[in-house]
Amino acid sequence: MMWIEYSRDRVHGGPGWEFGTCAWAPTINRANRRWPYWISIGDVERGDMILHLQESREGTFFVGISEATDDGYITQSKPPYPGEWDDFSEFYRVDLKNFQPFQESIGLRDIFYIHDELLRNYYSKKSKSEHVFYVIQNSKLQILNGAYFSPITLDLYNILFENNIISRKTHFKLDKVIAGEKLSMVKQRIGHSEFSRKVKYNYNYKCCFPGCEINDERFLVGSHIERWADNVKKRGDISNGLCLCVFHDKALERGLYYITGNYKIKIIESKSYTYSNVYKILKPYENKTIRKGRVLPSVESLNRHYQRSIK
Ligand SMILES: [Zn+2]
Structure with a gap:
């Protein structure tokens, strides 16, 4: 399976909770509810790939990829810099390893622009239970506010990354950033886990x-x-x-x-x-x-x- 972590700050939680080493979120939100984009951290399985989407002053970019060291879990230990979540006592967490920064970040604006039609189509056909990282708002594609951690299916992956993405400066493909062999392994893994989920559901x-x-x-x-x-x-x-x-x-x-x-x-x-x-x-x-x-x-x-x- 593959996931997107969408983060806004570099601090990310402080020592031991740094960006690229884990993903974390409280288990409930301010309204005392479970939030699908946080629950998803608990669904990560060892070996899953995580794409890191980060917001900065220049815009929102895919900046790197990492791998889950183990399955996601719930912990009572709190990050040293919990930010606005200081008064929470229980967190989802997944540990990550092998963070590989992309040599050139991939701009979300470019992706939305180039694949507008395919992404709209995907959005309108997806099941209600699939919580993707974007929405259609005011008839525009936008990142969903609060979509901290979301799954990418193989179809969505193909839309986002399989075609040439033209950034302002250069043409490149994700498979130039991640070694080709590793990428096909990643895709095979996503395919396997989607298959497995559907089969289990069938029975x-x-x-x-x-x-x-x-x-x-x-x-x-x-x-x-x-x-x-x-x-x-x-x-x-x-x-x-x-x-x-x-x-x-x-x-x-x-x-x-x-x-x-x-x-x-x-x-x-x-x-x-x-x-x-x-x-x-x-x-x-x-x-x-x-x-x-x-x-x-x-x-x-x-x-x-x-x-x-x-x-
Ligand atoms: Zn049996």
Whole structure:
């Protein structure tokens, strides 16, 4: 996943809470409410990328990128310079590392100007639950006041950064700032996490293996039936996904079982000698039907998984 941190001051919280080393916000606002652009800090996962958007006298610019050291969390420790949040006692925080400043900042005004139509279109089509960093106000694109920390989907990322952005001085692309390989890794990560979220939603956040009761999101994955690398066309397609707990995901990936065209579990016995204990756990569910989501798994993908597993 990828996020934008939109900050206005360089102090950022003081020693140990500096800009580029963490993102933080109170857990509730002055109205005693949770604010989506703060809650989002708690949704960051280790390895997520954070783009830093900063306001200055010259305007608002993307100034660098960093990586989340760990998942976001809630803490009772307070930054030494909490600014206007001095009377708050609980904060979201995510620790960041490898801050890389961009050699040339990317002006938000230029981005809004160049991609005006695409950004409007994106805004009008996005779901209500997606809290993006900008709004349309007085028929103009504007940064949303208070949009401190917001997600960027792959589609939004592509609009913002995939085309040539013409700043007043120079032409450049984000992939010239971040090494090409790293950028494609970042994009792949965003793609993975979006896929995973959609698949889990499709199965209502429960492992679909028969009899499995795991419904804690931290133990669930949006598993690929056909591997990410094997089928480019099926990559974002949720019919190529199953919501499984980490145990049943691992067993599927290792080819210890497969799912038939009528969605029944079949154990692949040929590997039982190396996984005897795991087989004991899987065996009673042979011929049982998986729990189905709204979108059914693709029979073609299940078949390919079977072919790969019996090799
Ligand atoms: Zn399970």
